[in-house]
Amino acid sequence: MTNRLARADRIAADIDALAALTDPDRPWTRRAFTPRFLDGRAYMAKAMADAGLDVRIDTAGNMIGRRPGRVPGKGVLAVGSHSDTVPDGGRFDGIAGVVAGLEIARALRERGIELDHDFEVVDCLAEEVSIFGVSCVGSRAIAGVLPEDWLVRTADSLTLAEGIRGVGGDPARLAEAKRSDIAAFLELHIEQGPVLEAGRLDVGIVTAIAGITRVEIAVAGRADHAGTTPMTTRADALVAAAELVIAIERLALERSLGEAHFAATVGEFSILPGAANVVPSSARLLIDARAERRADMEAFLADLAGLVADIAGRRGVAIAEPRRVSDNWPTPSDAGLLSLMETAADTAGATHRRMASGAGHDMAFFARIAPAAMLFVPCRDGRSHSPDEWAEAEAIALGTDVLIETIRRLDARQDTE
């Protein structure tokens, strides 16, 4: 064990305090734009100030704690994530990253460590899918890519613009949230998967955030009387769709055995008419596919098209061309940052591996405007977006030390702008 800079007890105290700010009947819920979220933000603002940071809220509603560097104009080394949760969500997803940022500020001050760069902790607004049906509101704005028409989305008799104003932002001046002064962005996050725990590793060095492509498939068969229609003359949409589900899993499984992360899931599945005595006439599937490498996604989509044609032909059902509901490419981490984080992990005494993130994160938007990378810490049983989500404060503290070491090396590096 090396000499730790980050303190697990302080991290645990922050996480417990934020967890307590939950809708009481459905722990742990603190959704963006709700009064509970503002309670969480008030806690964050005080904690940032106590850590010696200058606290502000940008025009997009992100809360930013800043510690000026010794050398003006060197740019900002930023650490961040989000403090909002999904409904019934966990106590660590996002929160661990913001608290790690806070603890970095405390540790730097405690040890008297000065940086040439400015240092910022960023609590990004509404990373999770919010009441407005959209996610990563704050980090999109920081990257300058928040769609203008999202501002008029409404929920609970509010527009998103009003929601941003309610957390202290100024949507009329949204463009000012865009940053061009960030020298590097780092995000610590729980893995939300079982890989680190299974490998008994301390941290994951995240090579990329996987691209996410969502594909809808509609199968049209023929409704027939379940009692009187011979098995040989049916066009059963459910059976055809079930073949698709099995084949999609097989394709994804094969592809996932390669070096790069790949997964595909049919998460939405429904049939019509859904009557006990009627052969199903139609089925709808929504596939969520995630690939670290775009080439893998393209190959999967090509395989899927072949699969659909084959099943439609054999089963006498009509399957429309798979429709891409959304299609986001992978976001690779900055290669230089990856090497630096590996060295930092070795220095901090943290065992590590490279791995992709199957989930989306704020980092994907920071990567559009700055060198960016992520660090995963293990979580229990890979559980996330669940009340059972759990990560040890010691594990978060060790990850925080890796970030501190990374920041010190970044700060000292000659080529950092």
Add this chain to the structure above:
Amino acid sequence: MTNRLARADRIAADIDALAALTDPDRPWTRRAFTPRFLDGRAYMAKAMADAGLDVRIDTAGNMIGRRPGRVPGKGVLAVGSHSDTVPDGGRFDGIAGVVAGLEIARALRERGIELDHDFEVVDCLAEEVSIFGVSCVGSRAIAGVLPEDWLVRTADSLTLAEGIRGVGGDPARLAEAKRSDIAAFLELHIEQGPVLEAGRLDVGIVTAIAGITRVEIAVAGRADHAGTTPMTTRADALVAAAELVIAIERLALERSLGEAHFAATVGEFSILPGAANVVPSSARLLIDARAERRADMEAFLADLAGLVADIAGRRGVAIAEPRRVSDNWPTPSDAGLLSLMETAADTAGATHRRMASGAGHDMAFFARIAPAAMLFVPCRDGRSHSPDEWAEAEAIALGTDVLIETIRRLDARQDTE
């Protein structure tokens, strides 16, 4: 073409007249217990009377038209089906059988054919699943097996008892609807399947009404993040359930290639949580299995149990023991009636084959109290319970002739009680 007794034009006129009595915005709908149903009953009462029948409504709400025979105490030769429809249902399902009965009465009178037996046309109340959620209300009462507790079922602020009273029955004296005087019951019905049409056959001699067993299966997997959970560590309830669907179809297909009718359909299928980015945690299937022979059903259920154990073991999901939601045994037709109908079909010049009914019918309840059998006539594309349901009046007339010939032979047969 032999000399026809039944007239297709009169049959077509009845069917058209009843079809016109539909909820205007959703043809062809005349559900039991509705005002529209009473309009249909009024038409039937007049048509029965015009055919020389004495019309009454029994205590269970069945409408019965009676023509006394020459020899008291020989019993009743009854022909019947039902005049109610499913929502958006067809013009022929049930109606064809009641109209065939009417036409028999007209043809017998027209030709001056007297019978020793009494002859009755029975319009059974509520054969289709009614607003009260139950079916075959009238024929169950005739068999004395209408569950007493059904009478307090409610729908549209009515109890079933009140519904029966509303159509002219007397639920307090329901037991009096039970019959012990029926010498034979015959039901003509559209096939509701494609077999006769495909074989270019005039009529089907129905060997049995298949047993219907409904089985519910619940698959419990584990909800996981669709992006971060490796394909190899999932317990995906949907994929396991999809394997079940495919295997159930294979089992049913193999069994259906034997001599006796067999079919199995997964008509209800749902998953939870049904979110794009979450591996499905649970799935529910409802299987509708139909077998002409009980032994086939037992074998299918045994195979199903093995299947479930296999998939649960391989996939790491929990599948509860399949639950029999309902389990009705097959109802064989009376063997003597089958032979008689075949001879009658030959006499009437109708090509025929033996076949099972995959659907349930009023005949299944008459079979509990009397020798009973059914005759199928072809319908277009096997469509039924659909606005597209269609049968040619000529085809119904030919089937009616087969019934008339059957009735004459029954009436003449010495052994008929």
